[in-house]
Amino acid sequence: xxxxxxxxxxxxxxxxxxxxxxxxxxxxxxxxxxxxxxxxxxxxxxxxxxxxxxxxxxxxxxxxxxxxxxxxxxxxxxxxxxxxxxxxxxxxxxxxxxxxxxxxxxxxxxxxxxxxxxxxxxxxxxxxxxxxxxxxxxxxxxxxxxxxxxxxxxxxxxxxxxxxxxxxxxxxxxxxxxxxxxx
Amino acid sequence: xxxxxxxxxxxxxxxxxxxxxxxxxxxxxxxxxxxxxxxxxxxxxxxxxxxxxxxxxxxxxxxxxxxxxxxxxxxxxxxxxxxxxxxxxxxxxxxxxxxxxxxxxxxxxxxxxxxxxxxxxxxxxxxxxxxxxxxxxxxxxxxxxxxxxxxxxxxxxxxxxxxxxxxxxxxxxxxxxxxxxxxxxxxxxxxxxxxxxxxxxxxxxxxxxxxxxxxxxxxxxxxxxxxxxxxxxxxxxxxxxxxxxxxxxxxxxxxxxxxxxxxxxxxxxxxxxxxxxxxxxxxxxxxxxxxxxxxxxxxxxxxxxxxxxxxxxxxxxxxxxxxxxxxxxxxxxxxxxxxxxxxxxxxxxxxxxxxxxxxxxxxxxxxxxxxxxxxxxxxxxxxxxxxxxxxxxxxxxxxxxxxxxxxxxxxxxxxxxxxxxxxxxxxxxxxxxxxxxxxxxxxxxxxxxxxxxxxxxxxxxxxxxxxxxxxxxxxxxxxxxxxxxxxxxxxxxxxxxxxxxxxxxxxxxxxxxxxxxxxxxxxxxxxxxxxxxxxxxxxxxxxxxxxxxxxxxxxxxxxxxxxxxxxxxxxxxxxxxxxxxxxxxxxxxxxxxxxxxxxxxxxxxxxxxxxxxxxxxxxxxxxxxxxxxxxxxxxxxx
Numbered sequence: 001x002x003x004x005x006x007x008x009x010x011x012x013x014x015x016x017x018x019x020x021x022x023x024x025x026x027x028x029x030x031x032x033x034x035x036x037x038x039x040x041x042x043x044x045x046x047x048x049x050x051x052x053x054x055x056x057x058x059x060x061x062x063x064x065x066x067x068x069x070x071x072x073x074x075x076x077x078x079x080x081x082x083x084x085x086x087x088x089x090x091x092x093x094x095x096x097x098x099x100x101x102x103x104x105x106x107x108x109x110x111x112x113x114x115x116x117x118x119x120x121x122x123x124x125x126x127x128x129x130x131x132x133x134x135x136x137x138x139x140x141x142x143x144x145x146x147x148x149x150x151x152x153x154x155x156x157x158x159x160x161x162x163x164x165x166x167x168x169x170x171x172x173x174x175x176x177x178x179x180x181x182x183x
Numbered sequence: 184x185x186x187x188x189x190x191x192x193x194x195x196x197x198x199x200x201x202x203x204x205x206x207x208x209x210x211x212x213x214x215x216x217x218x219x220x221x222x223x224x225x226x227x228x229x230x231x232x233x234x235x236x237x238x239x240x241x242x243x244x245x246x247x248x249x250x251x252x253x254x255x256x257x258x259x260x261x262x263x264x265x266x267x268x269x270x271x272x273x274x275x276x277x278x279x280x281x282x283x284x285x286x287x288x289x290x291x292x293x294x295x296x297x298x299x300x301x302x303x304x305x306x307x308x309x310x311x312x313x314x315x316x317x318x319x320x321x322x323x324x325x326x327x328x329x330x331x332x333x334x335x336x337x338x339x340x341x342x343x344x345x346x347x348x349x350x351x352x353x354x355x356x357x358x359x360x361x362x363x364x365x366x367x368x369x370x371x372x373x374x375x376x377x378x379x380x381x382x383x384x385x386x387x388x389x390x391x392x393x394x395x396x397x398x399x400x401x402x403x404x405x406x407x408x409x410x411x412x413x414x415x416x417x418x419x420x421x422x423x424x425x426x427x428x429x430x431x432x433x434x435x436x437x438x439x440x441x442x443x444x445x446x447x448x449x450x451x452x453x454x455x456x457x458x459x460x461x462x463x464x465x466x467x468x469x470x471x472x473x474x475x476x477x478x479x480x481x482x483x484x485x486x487x488x489x490x491x492x493x494x495x496x497x498x499x500x501x502x503x504x505x506x507x508x509x510x511x512x513x514x515x516x517x518x519x520x521x522x523x524x525x526x527x528x529x530x531x532x533x534x535x536x537x538x539x540x541x542x543x544x545x546x547x548x549x550x551x552x553x554x555x556x557x558x559x560x561x562x563x564x565x566x567x568x569x570x571x572x573x574x575x576x577x578x579x580x581x582x583x584x585x586x587x588x589x590x591x592x593x594x595x596x597x598x599x600x601x602x603x604x605x606x607x608x609x610x611x612x613x614x615x616x617x618x619x620x621x622x623x624x625x626x627x628x629x630x631x632x633x634x635x636x637x638x639x640x641x642x643x644x645x646x647x648x649x650x651x652x653x654x655x656x657x658x659x660x661x662x663x664x665x666x667x668x669x670x671x672x673x674x675x676x677x678x679x680x681x682x683x684x685x686x687x688x689x690x691x692x693x694x695x696x697x698x699x700x701x702x703x704x705x706x707x708x709x710x711x712x713x714x715x716x717x718x719x720x721x722x723x724x725x726x727x728x729x730x731x732x733x734x735x736x737x738x739x740x741x742x743x744x745x746x747x748x749x750x751x752x753x754x755x756x757x758x759x760x761x762x763x764x765x766x767x768x769x770x771x772x773x774x775x776x777x778x779x780x781x782x783x784x785x786x787x788x789x790x791x792x793x794x795x796x797x798x799x800x801x802x803x804x805x806x807x808x809x810x811x812x813x814x815x816x817x818x819x820x821x
Contacts, residue, residue, distance in 0.1 A: 028500075029499065029500040029501075030498060030499050030500045031500065032500035033480075033481075033483060033497065033500055034480075034481070037442065037481060037483065067502055068500070068501065068502055071485065071502035071503065071659075072482075072483035072484050072485050072502075072503070073483070073484035073485060074442050074443075074483035074484040075483065089404070090404035090405050091404045091405030091561070091562070091599060091602070091633065091635045091649070091650075092404075092405050092561035092562050092635055093404075094404075094649050095562050095563070095635060095637065095641060095646075096562075097788060100787050100788055103785065103787065104765060104787060107765065107766070107785065108765075127443065127484075128402060128404050128443075128484070128486065128653070128657075129402070129403070129404040129405065129406070129407075129443075130218070130443060131218060131219075131401065131406070131407035131410040131411075131443070131444065132218055132219050132222045132407065133405055133406075133407055133559055133561035133562075133567070133633075133635075134219055134254030134255060134257070134407075134559075134560070134561055134567035134568050135219060135222050135223060135254065135257065135567075136561065136562075138222060143445075145218065145221060145222035146222070147222040147223055150789070150792070151763075151765050151787045151788075151789045152763065152765075152789065155765065
């Protein structure tokens, strides 16, 4: 797992966003899950700093926030990739070859499920069931549900992103002033 | 003079009917855009219809609806044109959509070639009831799904929606409870506890405030009926929840929905806002002195939260760990107050029972399990989708008549019923009538209604391993037996599927399964061994083949198979297997036949799918061939 050190400006965003979310909620314990859900929605994951801040605001031990965040499958403690790939591992998908699809993604992206590619472009997850069993095997790419996926379709999905990226980079080369790319 | 509850409702209904009659005076296009429809491309079809209708300047109403249950034919489109039978089309692609607009909406040709069935009796085209599926199915809670706009409350009201609530508000809570008790409705969450008794227990408590919770945390892999109901007809559930609230005199309700169902959440929010706006929710509902509020709580993905006490812990902001019962939630639940928790389906039946009476409900289904059962048909069955059949329907009818049989003319092997809590039933159980009690006797469970059909290509040991993997990951860890027992059982099953099983493993699995059943607090642990116990009971020979012969009879377990190309069957002229292989494991031999480098093969099945049906040259072999160096292959071992 790659851990990324946060920059000062990233920390600032985390502090401000968390503060804003906390302001919209009561500080009762039953608000804890909605709060961390919102933080993850805004930031894409649950940074340690945000969890500390929430614990302080709600007057509960930090470990309680961490405990809840790690208990549920939804929460992520590391930043996700730009594109999130969720492979459904429900019964129907498993029977129709979901594990082959997960294998294919792992092989193509050269990461294991639960990990993010070093360039932070893709993250790969398995999900319990997205409820599209009739169209198995299913993969959720960003927000889009892809039905009846085959190993060849996996290549197609990734190729589409590569082409999109190549297109953007071509655009960037033409206007070098726009959007300084940090490495 | 103050209006009565009934008068207020009549006014709402009049307005709704008027709106619908205007809608019905012109052609109406309904596009199924529930999650399953979307996965099949329904949103694209929706925009094609919109563009084409705009382009031709047609006076046509286009609406998004939920799921009709015919998922095998998604995306589905229903077209109601005055003067014609209402027709359902599917699967609709872009070309079909354009044809329908140009020929049917612009012209007068209903494009029967693309139609699946008609929705109302007519002389032109067979209706749904003309198919075996239509004869056996009896839709109550799915009846309006896919036919009404879930984001327009008037569609629901025009179909007598909220009439049950109106009737209830004019009666005493005890009347409602008696009626539900009389109907013998049993909880559809899986265990089948009588709903009326649960309500009564909560009603008799004198501790206020009370709560009612709708459990929409559908965590079962292989089940999607709650999602479909939430996305297709949210008001039916909301009405049921308000009635439940009135019956036990609660002031607040929660709908606990999985966060994985974003569309369901957004459609629910719209529905709640509309109900509030019409005075059907909030303070003094329909002018009565009953006030009720509903909040949505998004679950965060924990299977154990389907358990009542864990779900409560989750709403209270803690990890979803179940606690010992009693006290039951009906006496001491959310924030220590009396709480009723019912499944989405259970609550969806309530308006129907209150409107049509307990006797009507009891006339459907079996004596001890009245009503219907909703199943999510998935797996190797032709007609995948959502079905609603009377309790007591046999598994054979469900798979062969409703589901249209097994895909690709394969042999039926087993049916996995009830998700991780259920079990696998073999061919001999096909004539078992499905209800809560008969399934329990066979070792399975109704569960929430997931039904996955397995064929000859599915390995039963692997299925058991799959469910154990799930329950082991989802165990909350409170009970030692569940936490460590499932882990141990999973380890044994994994070894068996890898060909490393030992003869004494079967005995050990059996013992462990009994212990985990006994030693666990909640249903997750109590039912986790079910897949193992049923597969051991009905498919022991498969376990033995794995352990004794290192062979997977279904040719599914990766470690126990190899892919080979049969030279006699291979056509020298075709290259599709080479193109399909993601790891370049297939090569052309000097004699132009194709072969597989076993050490490079990742067993992804692509070549087998790709090989043209007239050759069928790729086969799987078990026990596996040893990896050997290919002749002429220049690879050197490092």
